[in-house]
Amino acid sequence: xxxxSKRFLISAYAGGDxxxxxxxxxxxxxxxxxxxxxxxxxxxSTQVRLHTLSLPELPYDFTDRVMKSLPEQAPIxxxxxxxxxxxxxxxxxxxxxxxxxxAMTVALGSFLLFxxxxxxxxxxxxxxxxSAPIVEETATAKSDADxxxxxxxxxxxxxxxxxNRTKKSDGEKSDTPKPGIPSPNSPASDPLGNVPIPLPKLVxxxxxxxxxxxxxxxxxxxxxxxxxxxxxxxxxHHIDVFCRDTNRGLERLQAVCRDKGxxxxxxxxxxxxxKRKIRGQYLVYSDELTAKDWMQLFxxxxxxxxxxxxxxxxxxxxxxxVVMPIDSGDKKELTSxxxxxxxxxxxxxxxxxxxxxxxxxxxxxxxxxxxxNSKEIRQFLDxxxxxxxxxxxxxxxxxxx
Amino acid sequence: xxxxxxQLVLLAIQGDRTAFGELIRRHQERLYHTxxxxxxHPDDAQDVVQxxxxxxxxxxxxxxxxxxxxxxxxxxxxxxxxxxxxKRRIIVQADLPPHQRIVEPLxxxxxxxxxxxxxxEEDEEALQDALNQLTPEHRxxxxxxxxxxxxxxxxxxxxxxxxxTVRSRLHRxxxxxxxxxxAKEARREQxxxxxxxxx
Numbered sequence: 001x002x003x004x005s006k007r008f009l010i011s012a013y014a015g016g017d018x019x020x021x022x023x024x025x026x027x028x029x030x031x032x033x034x035x036x037x038x039x040x041x042x043x044x045s046t047q048v049r050l051h052t053l054s055l056p057e058l059p060y061d062f063t064d065r066v067m068k069s070l071p072e073q074a075p076i077x078x079x080x081x082x083x084x085x086x087x088x089x090x091x092x093x094x095x096x097x098x099x100x101x102x103a104m105t106v107a108l109g110s111f112l113l114f115x116x117x118x119x120x121x122x123x124x125x126x127x128x129x130x131s132a133p134i135v136e137e138t139a140t141a142k143s144d145a146d147x148x149x150x151x152x153x154x155x156x157x158x159x160x161x162x163x164n165r166t167k168k169s170d171g172e173k174s175d176t177p178k179p180g181i182p183s184p185n186s187p188a189s190d191p192l193g194n195v196p197i198p199l200p201k202l203v204x205x206x207x208x209x210x211x212x213x214x215x216x217x218x219x220x221x222x223x224x225x226x227x228x229x230x231x232x233x234x235x236x237h238h239i240d241v242f243c244r245d246t247n248r249g250l251e252r253l254q255a256v257c258r259d260k261g262x263x264x265x266x267x268x269x270x271x272x273x274x275k276r277k278i279r280g281q282y283l284v285y286s287d288e289l290t291a292k293d294w295m296q297l298f299x300x301x302x303x304x305x306x307x308x309x310x311x312x313x314x315x316x317x318x319x320x321x322v323v324m325p326i327d328s329g330d331k332k333e334l335t336s337x338x339x340x341x342x343x344x345x346x347x348x349x350x351x352x353x354x355x356x357x358x359x360x361x362x363x364x365x366x367x368x369x370x371x372x373n374s375k376e377i378r379q380f381l382d383x384x385x386x387x388x389x390x391x392x393x394x395x396x397x398x399x400x401x
Numbered sequence: 402x403x404x405x406x407x408q409l410v411l412l413a414i415q416g417d418r419t420a421f422g423e424l425i426r427r428h429q430e431r432l433y434h435t436x437x438x439x440x441x442h443p444d445d446a447q448d449v450v451q452x453x454x455x456x457x458x459x460x461x462x463x464x465x466x467x468x469x470x471x472x473x474x475x476x477x478x479x480x481x482x483x484x485x486x487x488k489r490r491i492i493v494q495a496d497l498p499p500h501q502r503i504v505e506p507l508x509x510x511x512x513x514x515x516x517x518x519x520x521x522e523e524d525e526e527a528l529q530d531a532l533n534q535l536t537p538e539h540r541x542x543x544x545x546x547x548x549x550x551x552x553x554x555x556x557x558x559x560x561x562x563x564x565x566t567v568r569s570r571l572h573r574x575x576x577x578x579x580x581x582x583x584a585k586e587a588r589r590e591q592x593x594x595x596x597x598x599x600x
Contacts, residue, residue, distance in 0.1 A: 011572040015546075017553075043578050050547040054521075055434050056443055062433075063425050066454045068420065197415055200408065276521065336552070380545055 002035055010036055012041035016339065051364070052272050153235065167189065209325050211231065214320040215241070216309065217301030224295055227323070231291035234325045236343060238391040239294075242319040242401050247274055249317055249360065249398045250282050256300045262289065262358045267376045269364040285342060286360030287393035293358070294394060319401055330395050337363050338377060345387050359383065365397065406470040416462050421461075423455055431549065432478055438544045439482040445496050447484060453478035468558055475559045477544075483537045531581040537573035546571055572584055 002010075002130070006029060010016045013026035029036045033158040058067075211230045217223040229236060243249035253272065257264045266274075273280050289297075298321060309316030327341070334342045387393075404412075404420075406427070408470050412420035429450060433594055434452065437446035457464075474497055545551045546567075557564045585592075 007576055012568075015571070015575070017568065039579070042583065043575060046528075046575070046579055046582060047547060049524065050543075053438070053528065053548060055524055056437055056446075058429060058433050058447070062429060062447065062451075063422060066425050066429075066451050067418070067422050069451065070421070070457060070458050154416045199413060269448075270403075333571045336550075 002039070006036065010039050011043060014040055014047060023028070047373050048268060048272055051269050052276060052278055054278060063331070077383050113288070126152050136314065158162065199384065210322075211278070211323040213299065213323075215302040215321050216306040216316065218299045219306060223302075224299060227298060228291055228295045230323050231294055231392060232324060234392070236287075237295065237324050237395070238324045238330050239394060240322045240324070241396060241398045241401055242322075242399050243317045244319075244401055245317055246279055246281055246398050246400050250284075251283065252301060252304065252317065253297075253398070254362075256297055256304070257360070260293070260297065262286075262293075262297075262360060264360045264362055265376050265380050266362045267374050269363060269374070273364055274390075281365040281400065283333070283337065283363050283365050284360055284396040284398070284399045285338075285363075286395070286396075287359070288344070288358040288360070288391050289394070290388075290390045291392055296391070325339060326393070326395060333365075343393055358388075407466060407532055410461060410466070410470055411412055413549075422462050426434060428456075428474055432474065434474070435544055435549055436478055436482045438529070438532065438536060439540060440546055441529050442485055445485065446482075449482050453481055456481075471559050472555060475545075476561070479541055479559055483541060504543070509597070525584070527585055531578055531585060535574055535577055539570055539577060542567055542570040543574040543578065547575075567583065 009022060009026050009029065013030075019025060030040055106236060129146065197315060209230075211226065213223050213227060218227070223379075241249065250270070254264055254266075272278075301318060305316045305318045331341065331343065363375065363377065404423075406424065408440065409420040411426065413464070419538065432453065433446055433450050436449050437443060440446050440449065453474060457474055477555050519558075531591050532543070542556060545559065546553075551559075552566050556567045558572045
């Protein structure tokens with residue numbers, strides 16, 4: 001029976017979570033002990049089984065269901081929620097205060113409405129004209145003008161007294177808002193006191209380099225030239241190839257590579273996924289092909305696919321190929337898949353007999369990620385040599401539509 | 402226009418529900434797969450994922466942005482799944498007489514095997530069954546690492562435990578799962594040989 005620490009070492013080795021010293025120790029243990037070998041095999045097999053577990057589908061209306069169950073109110077931060085809770089006495093006093101202020105406002109409004117405005121110098125006629133009828137809203141020059149002594153001499157009983165509520169004195173302008181009263185033209189402030197949250201500062205960036213080509217147009221010279229020109233612009237690219245069935249897409253790519261003498265090493269997870277017909281996304285990496293080689297690969301894929309579609313509509317598998325520059329996300333992905341930065345070219349010189357051998361590697365992307373410690377990936381990494389002249393690094397991702 | 406998660410979170414805080422809808426669409430599948438493997442039941446997993454999104458929406462104001470939104474969301478969902486699993490385990494155990502208070506494997510008699518066509522399905526069932534027998538802590542680490550392919554640092558952030566603890570839990574979980582699968586295989590072989598002897 002192996003000790004716990006040795007079992008841990010084998011487990012770490014199977015998971016690719018080991019230092020170079022631990023790798024040596026684990027490999028030595030595996031060479032010497034049948035029990036360690038058996039445990040390693042079992043752990044790797046369990047890992048593959050876990051990686052290739054089928055993925056249940058969510059109901060098509062799941063997003064809508066969640067959206068409907070979200071509370072109506074947006075989670076806006078309101079300052080009022082930060083105020084401490086008031087006691088019952090405080091609440092009562094507050095309500096009484098509000099009621100009193102409303103009553104006072106109504107009383108003041110009524111007073112202003114029914115009380116005549118007085119001008120300086122205007123004689124008080126209220127005493128003399130108690131019985132005179134009051135007529136509102138008919139402002140006349142006569143009524144507004146100061147009464148002459150002649151007028152005053154006349155008996156006032158027969159003349160109606162006219163009050164003008166609409167006309168204002170010369171010093172008063174109708175558009176000037178009184179202090180404390182919001183102007184109807186000013187923007188309405190939030191009655192709840194919400195402070196608007198400033199939008200994030202947007203940084204203007206130059207549009208990224210991007211070329212999208214339908215794969216089936218690759219039989220035309222124009223499309224091929226466009227692709228070649230795009231690939232010539234840099235020494236590394238990310239290409240997304242969209243297709244209906246990623247497994248069929250990968251199988252076609254493998255077949256085309258075989259025809260052109262390109263060795264494509266498939267990781268064990270990829271092999272398992274293809275065997276079990278589990279659909280996933282695949283990442284192909286190669287830095288040993290030139291832009292012309294890639295153009296010819298795409299041409300073969302496009303022509304075959306077009307023939308299949310022409311023969312029986314719906315049999316075509318590929319959609320667009322999108323060429324982009326490699327970004328930091330790709331670099332991270334490559335490092336997590338291969339355990340090292342593939343874009344850093346090893347300094348090992350290429351042997352003369354190996355010059356004609358061009359290699360690429362296929363790994364599985366999420367949800368079944370390949371392990372950087374898998375036999376196939378390690379073989380690919382061990383065999384890497386410095387790039388042939390004119391070659392470009394391409395991360396090709398086969399994605400489903 | 403493609404916005405990253407933090408921009409969508411900001412818009413959702415300002416009341417843009419469609420921005421939150423986009424966040425749901427982005428993360429629902431992966432979250433569901435993880436929670437499904439933690440719970441082993443599709444309906445329960447859907448409930449937990451739905452509740453996680455609702456909790457996240459209600460607590461967006463508490464999201465400080467010092468972690469990724471997905472990590473924060475995973476933390477909510479995983480904690481909810483673990484507590485749900487614990488509760489369920491307690492209920493199941495309490496309903497059984499004491500001598501049966503362990504999780505029994507499914508019916509493994511040879512006659513109950515439907516044939517080669519469903520071999521893969523059975524294989525998955527056996528694996529899920531073994532996963533269910535692990536402790537929630539071990540199962541969570543194993544699912545996040547081996548099925549989701551998360552990094553140790555991310556798992557540590559989700560579970561709020563040190564990276565060293567993640568490593569040790571993972572190794573224990575791997576070895577435990579391996580032992581469970583071997584034991585299961587041995588039982589299966591026993592049943593098969595018994596059935597051959599009978600016939």
